[in-house]
Amino acid sequence: MLSLIVFLPIIAGLIILAVPSSQKQIIRIVSLLAALAQGVLAVLIWRAYDPSLPGITAGPGGSPLGSFQFVEKVPWIGLKLGAMGSLNIEYFLGVDGISVTMVILTALISAIGVLSSWTIQKQVKGYFILYNLLASAMMGCFVALDFFLFYVFWELMLLPMYFLIGIWGGPNREYAAIKFFLYTLFGSVFMLLVMIGLYFSVIDPVTGNHTFSLVAMANQANYLQDAILGPHNVMWRYIAFAVLFVGFAIKVPMFPFHTWLPDAHVEAPTPISVILAGVLLKLGTYGMMRINFPLFPEVFHASMYVIGIFGAINIIYGAFCALAQQDLKKMVAYSSISHMGYVLLGLAAGNSEGMIGALYQMFNHGTITAMLFLLVGVIYDRAHTRQIDKFGGLASYMPVYAALVTVAWFASLGLPGLSGFISEALVFVGAFSSITTRYIAMVSVLGIVFGAAYLLWSLQRMFLGKRKPDAAYDLEVGADGHEHIHFHDWKGKIDLDGRELTMLVPLVVITIFLGIYPMPVLGMITSSVNKLVEVLTPLAIR
Amino acid sequence: MEHLVPIGLNHYLTISAFLLGFGLFAVMTRKNAIVVLMGVELILNAANINFIAFSKYNGGMGGIMFSLFVIVIAAAEAAIALAIVINIFKIFKSVDVSSIDSMKE
Amino acid sequence: MHSLIQLSIVVLLLPLLSFVILIFFNRRLPRRGDFVGVGILGTAFALSAYIFWTVIVQTYDPAFRVAWDFTWIDLGQVPGIGPLQIKMGIVIDNLTAIMLAMVTLISLLVHLYSTGYMAGDKNYGRYFAFLGIFTFSMLGIVLSDNLFSIYIFWELVGLSSYLLIGFFFEKDSAADAQKKAFLANRVGDIGMWLGILILYSQFHTFSFTEIYANLAAGKFALSNAWLTAAGLLLFMGCVGKSAQFPLHIWLPDAMEGPTPVSALIHAATMVAAGVYFVARIFVVLTPDALHVIAFIGAVTAFMAATIAITQNDIKRVLAYSTVSQLGYMVLGLGVGAYSAALFHLVTHAFFKACLFLGSGAIIHAMHHEQDMRWMGGLRKHMPWTFATFTLATLALAGLPLTSGFMSKDAILAGAIGFATAEGGGVYYLIPVLGFFSAMLTAFYMGRQIWLVFFGESRTHLKPVDNHHSDHHAHSTHDTHNDDHHAAHEVHEVSWNMRAPLVILAALSVFFVYSPNPLDGAQGWFMKMIQTPPTVVGSYQSAPSSEKLAVGSQQSATEGENSALSTQHSALSEQHSALTNERQAEIAHASHAAHFPAIYISSIMVLLGISLAGIVYVFKIIDPDKTAQAIRPLYLFSLNKWYWDEIYDATFIKGSIVISKMLSWFDTNIIDGIVNGVALTVKNIAFANNSFDKYVVDGLVNFTAFSVNTTGAVLRKLQTGKVQTYVVMLLAVVFGYFVFYFTRLIY
């Protein structure tokens, strides 16, 4: 089942490979079908998921089957290395509370991304092949339970992203693409070393061999005492933790490793921005929760404070930078930096409220930011500019659009009744309850105000008031005596058209529903996160 | 003749060392490709002298055999080298090694 | 589930229903579906009236309380804590019942009123939808039984106020005002949120009863400073929402919204929510916190009053008077006059709503003229409005026989009592400021009445040029292009706008609340709303023994009928034995101060009114001349103590500048570092690239020299030449050799 959901897009990509590049519609439909099938599978997984199983580490008897769900475990590589024992790699998929929500999110966002890619006209075939490759890789990252497999998927994401930004991106795309590539690669290559180090430090209790299985690694009992990353090698464990953390933090992106994000977003086409903000950023924090923290619990416990501080910096720094932006998309990009800061803060809290909040924030940020970028794309398609000052008074002329923007904006600034609020609230509750991060939380609260500031300010400048003299559109009095606007060389509907609504409405509904009744998602993650917190809490405190 | 020191291993080695030096010197400094290649031959012959000397002083045929092979190889190398140099001369109308530097950083 | 709970849930959800219907379908319904809003609110009011009847009239019990909650978020088996849930719930006690009735009633009246006032607006339907969501959130605040849900609805009223202030969003002033309001509230809210977090982090619950029980049981692990901080931070929420100093700046600007909205949200209900919230958390406020609150209230009351006397916009005068009155309420809570403050909340809600709706009627009649300088002589044209407006004004000014008199007097009495109980000194500042503000209130209200209703119409005096200026209200209103000639034909407003005025005016008379016009304490209200015993007493320094006696006997009476007595009376009693003596003391002092307060306040009010008369009726003092005489003071007041300018110069400009700086930092420094690294790598590459060219040369020279060749040859050795390579090779071998040789020797 998981294999299917992972490889469906690649299969679609292969099919597309066979389709002549002139048949654009067929290509689009094929990818859409794949994405929808993924969505269906995601729903099935959601329905069949048993929230009572915690996951994270091995279940009873060291077998992951007791603890993870939809597990697929086949030996992949088994090399004899003579003196070094053997190199065992498994094709090991499975989900627990932490990943299942991300799987659903990924399916949702990829489907929406396909819809939003409908307007891509340049090299459609290549675009969708890469897109599907990317979709598969993302999904794979979330379900892989073997570090090697995870790493393969992780790196597999880079190349498609590079081309998707680099070929279909904006004017400065070369710079943005290579920057993204180098940055993320820089983060991940060190992960490779840590991975190898962990491999030689961990013994699978069942087989007695070294193993890449994250499930085995998450159990400190499986570590060789004086292996390079064994409990005795404190220094190397700290270094390894830091290396992994930086690797993931670059993806998050965490200050000061965030500068690739604004460039990438500004240059990337709308669907790619959606994917990037909606799913890819989550991979960073997901990696922390799945790999970084449970494998080095004591180091995590020692560095909670630092992580929290970086989270706070992200929140406030991102908000301030967003406040200064003139380019709407750049503002949204910085807002994601700010919002991912909440995730970091929640993780740093190290208690259930905080971590549940962080995970839930990952999900909500996925949906909300996807919405934001889609909305930015809508106006960019029409006006071919994203300069906030080039608009004004749009609310009078594009009521539906304005309404959706208002919902999205308020969701982003954490208005109660919309999903973002609950996660942020939980994050703060957790961060404040933990003594380590209490004062950090008190500072981070300022982020709420500044978040509101830049969002409302942009809202006012673009939608309220009247048309600015140098606006990117003209006014003309229509037949019914009311004023209408028209954009230069835009033939389509002025207000949102059907396709855009089909992309946006589901997200709006999800945002509102999860804001009123979060349990459908929270119910799946609580047991796992509680287990994770248990794993992370050192025995001394436990 | 008893006041003459009997020729010992060191003499051979010294000679071979000198030969090596001359060979390297030629290779490094001479402009003419042919001379450069002769420098290479000198290097090889320096090795030959070593082999034979050693083989004389610690017995066994290995050194002598080796030197024979070296001589043969040297001959082959000379042939190839000449072919290449002639070709170079055809193209560049010169065999000045130092002037042939079209490919560089 | 208690039947009242079910009813209240229905009441809560009805306005939401109206919102949903109207926001989606208003264009498909006849009359844009305003009747839906009015009808639904009517039903809601009927139900809450029933609740009011059952709670207040039938079961005439101060300790009445029913509660119900359900698990909203289940966090499962949390390590170290055990099962953890976040609950949502509803509580109904006397206060709730009263607020419920009040909110629904005023909301209903405003709905009704708006059908006349907003008629013909192009977003007519949306307007009623927004009213719906506001009423929903307001009721949510009233009904909540825990801090979390209060916070949620707190933000939601903020949203609806945002939407309604900016209802005429084409006006930049309106857009600015709505943003300002939301942000100011946000500032208050983060304080409130932190306060909530402090309490949660100790007890892992949001519910009032559980938190109070834990506090009473002395389970609060942090220091008392934290507790005071928690109280003050929670109070910050009130500061934002109830426009207390220093966050009062948003409320006057909020008058950019439609006048009925000002009446509903920015006079009667939402701004009062802050006071309501402080009352809810009253028991966790430590004395230190209460002192701060009292002073803030006093300062707010005074400052707003001084500003109000010079404003010319009819709505702004009322706005500042609202701020001032809210200050009174906060002051009342601060000094421990709990029930008096809430009493003033209710009375103020009615007469201030009446005033706003009246002013709305005037503005409507004057075709959106808001400047009092160009009004005058309206009493002939609009008798109904005149009558109701005057009655409400008297109540606001606090003349005897009005509701306002009773409530304000009770607060002031409490203030005096507080001052005496605290041992005088600086604490007497509070009652003094209170009384002085009372005078100012009387003065500016008298001024307003005179300027608006008496004398001759001054419409013709108005300079024509600022007809379409931004200050000019509703400039985008569909029916605004007939201003000039319409100014003369002023006429009374239609019934659907008149009826609310009458009802509200009727509710501003004393007998609604108390048989005795001089003492509200004998009325049902003060009886039903009684000061709950504090739960933080055990965190105070132990009181001296003789006070203990009073305290215990006091708490004996209060312990039973406190809101807590349901499950935790034992706990609360046991420790309130040594805690509530302070409240008791204040209560006694207030009783003593009752009649002095009456005399002083009446005198003050009369002073104010007569001063207004002297200035505006008999023209003994020319206001303009006076203004010239005390120009600095006049400007200070006219420019609202320059708060806007100060904030603009400091916080707003400040954050913009910081953001610019950080953004520059981001693009130039942080990114610069990254690119710098890349550049250095490339430069290393360049160095390596020219490695052959320069370094090799050097080595070549050296080696060649060592093999004793001539300089002429040296110069010829260049890269791209095979000999250079050979030299390099030898150099390396030689270098290695020397290196290891030396390593062997030494």
Added chain:
Amino acid sequence: MFELPSGAEIQSIIASLKLSVEFFIPEIYLSLLFMLLIVVDLVAKGKKNNLLSITTLLGLAGTMYFIFRQQSMPAGELFFGMYVLDEFAIFFKYFFVLSGILAVIITMADEQFESEVKSMGEYYALVVAMVIGMIMMASSADMMMIFLSMELVSFSAFILTGYFKRNPRSSEAALKYLVYGGVSSGLMVYGFSLIYGLTAETNLINISSALSQHGYDPVVLILATLLVLAGFGYKIGAVPFHFWAPDVYEGAPTPVTAYLSVASKAAGFALLMRFFYIAVPHGGPVYEDIIGINWVSLLIIISVASMIYGNVVALWQKNVKRLLAYSSIAHAGYLLLGIIVMDAFGTQATLLYLLSYFLMNFGAFYVVILIANKTGSENLEDYRGLGKKMPLAGAALTVFLISLVGLPPTFGFIGKLMIFSALLTKGSLYLWLALIGIMTSVISLYYYMLIPLNMYLRESPSSEQKNMNPGLLPNIIMAALMFLTIYFGLFFQPLADFAKYGSTLFGLKH
């Protein structure tokens, strides 16, 4: 001074020779093929048909059979210890024959040969000769044999490099190669002579025992070792013995470049491993000072220098061939990492890395040739917009480059993975080496990605629509190579096992 051997001795000598010959069949067979090719060339004089190339392909393919038969034979010495037959040798025999085959294939694809030379003449014969030489390099256990085989390889390489007689760059490359190669092999022989002087032995195994038994004069041994290392270093093209490589790789015909950069480098490594593993006495932990000179530290310096130098200088290259030349220098550094570990796992890692390098480098050069056929240029600028014109070639080249960077899911990643794993099995001792490797591979990403960047992200200045399709057969081969690169990146078990099989040397005492 030497008395002649008696008849009996001669009998026994002949017997053992006859015995050895059975284990020498692939070499003999290849020599026959070599002569056959010359004859065929004489027969099919002047005519430019694929007769020669096909013959070569079939011949080389045939060799595989004999090599396969050798797998069942016991490992052991031949010809009085001149020559060994062990798994290590067999691995490299396969490797070299395969690279010979690929060299022929890409030669067939290169259209430059039509324009540059009249007849393919002895080209293929020389390719085969080189294969023989490299096979012998990998299997020789005696300094004399090493020298012979190395010279055989070198001479064929000289001629192949200068094969475009009328092309100045080609000839210049040949000359530089000749001189540099001559000198370094000369130095190597001199080093051999010194070692012979120290030990009176030419057989590696005996040398090691002699050294460890009788002791030695360290200074002389250092000198000798350095001189020998110079020879080997020149073969593997590692810094600081790399100076010939860029020019030669740029000047030589592209197929030859590919052949040299893969096969002859691999031969150098085979030699290096055998020499250092066998001849150097292994007492105690390998990474301690053994004989006064720390061999491993020497290799570490070389490998670090190669990784850094090769990668950073490549950043500035504008010519794809030259760029790949520098990348091959860098890869020499990575390969050395595996040798530094000095254990079976390290050897296995190195061999696996060689396999991956074989695949991806040949692939890259193949695509470069196909592109050069169409555009007639190897400059980076002329790659602009090729991604659209030659989709398959673009995709393939991208895959090969990604593999060269070492990103999953390609074979190159597995190579790096094994190398780094081997380093980390020594605990944190070599971690810093691994770090340098990682860093430099990140740098390498930049210049490798320059090529896809030009192919995809930039538009070609000239928009003429000439047919850029390289043709069916090349497309198939390209796709096959690409597929293999990815396939082995995911399922590298067989090859890794093969490398493990090849990692056992005769006479190596672990």
